[in-house]
Amino acid sequence: MKYIWQSDHWPNFTYNLETLLEYLSESRKEQGAVNKLGAFLELHTEEELLLQEALNTSAIEGETLNTDEVRSSIAYSLGLPRGGLPSNHHRYEGLVEMLIDATRNYDNPLTDEKLYSWHVALFPGGHSNLHKITVGAYRSGKTPMDVVSGPPGKEKTYYSAPPSSHIQTEMNQFNKWWESSRGRLDGLIRAAYAHLYFVSIHPFEDGNGRIARALTDMALAQDEKSGKRLYSLSAQIHTDRLDYYEILEKTQKGSGDITEWVIWFLNTFIRSLKSSVEMIEFTLLRNKFRQNIIDKKMNSRESKVINKMIDLLPVDYKGGMTNKKYVQIAKTSPATAKRDLQELVISKVLIPQGGGRSISYQLNRKMLE
Secondary structure: OOOHHHOOOOOOOEOOHHHHHHHHHHHHHHHHHHHHHHOOOOHHHHHHHHHHHHHHHHHOOOOOOOHHHHHHHHHHHHOOOOOOOOOOOHHHHHHHHHHHHHHHOOOOOOOHHHHHHHHHHHOOOOEEOOEEOOOOOOOOOOOOOEEEEOOOOOOEEEEEOOOHHHHHHHHHHHHHHHHHHEOOEOHHHHHHHHHHHHHHHOOOOOOHHHHHHHHHHHHHHHHHOOOOOOOOHHHHHHHOHHHHHHHHHHHHOOOOEOHHHHHHHHHHHHHHHHHHHHHHHHHHHHHHHHHHOOOOOOOHHHHHHHHHHHOOOOOOOOOOEOHHHHHHHHOOOHHHHHHHHHHHHHOOOEEEEOOHHHOEEEEOHHHHO
16 A cells, blocks of 8 residues: 555645635634634633643543643643642643643744654653653664554554654655745645644654644644644544544545645634634633622632632533532531621622522622623
């Protein structure tokens, strides 16, 4: 079987620009909506988007990360408070630093050394799961780099990458293309092109998918001329991961026309932008509520419970806040919970619903006016 890198035209991919125009137009429209809201984006929202990117770029590869430890690493890297989070943030520090570097330092040249540093950051112990791998260098040796799945003895090969002896030449060419294509290709097409190009070379023993997605983020940041993270493309790719693998396999077994791949990429990008608009709008709503109750003198128990309810906006707290739920969340006595809830009603942070034993409380929506 002939793979894309064995084509006479490699790595000069072709695509039908006329077919892509409607997808590019929709992408730019959604991009504009996100950028407009991005002006109000706070560091805590960027933290949440970075968390989604870290968790999902790993989940695509079948790796489940500890959410609190990743959040702790992000808070440490962004200089945010880490109250209540694990103090050991080093486990995922490299992954987080790679993701931050890809967007914040988008204007820096792409070199072998940068890619090596990302690879070392992903595998600081020199192991992938239980297997020792070469880190901080492109793969070498004669073992074929095959993308396979299935149980031992029944593996199916989806793709075979260029042999190790070709890698340095391929990466020299890739890095040169990266610099020369900037400003020459439409930025969104370039991001799709770069993702496919890099993952088809598969230059490292492991981590190629995560680095390809970091490069995609870098290309998108270059297109937007902004180091601010406004969406998580990996979160959407993870949602659509079966389609992701399918279109990759189809394109990598093709002749070099990547029109269908770019369409898939742009549609995925559009969905990630729409999700981000919703998330940012909800975050701004929650921030408005917090701002409007800033003068309310709440104790630490009350703050903990109210913040938990605010985090669900615009959805109401399911079943309302009750005395029993308050006791569980605030780790306090029923008598103290009752007194706190009464204080929150008096200060107009909460409004009661029902009465007697069935009384419950919701956030006072007038605080959003």
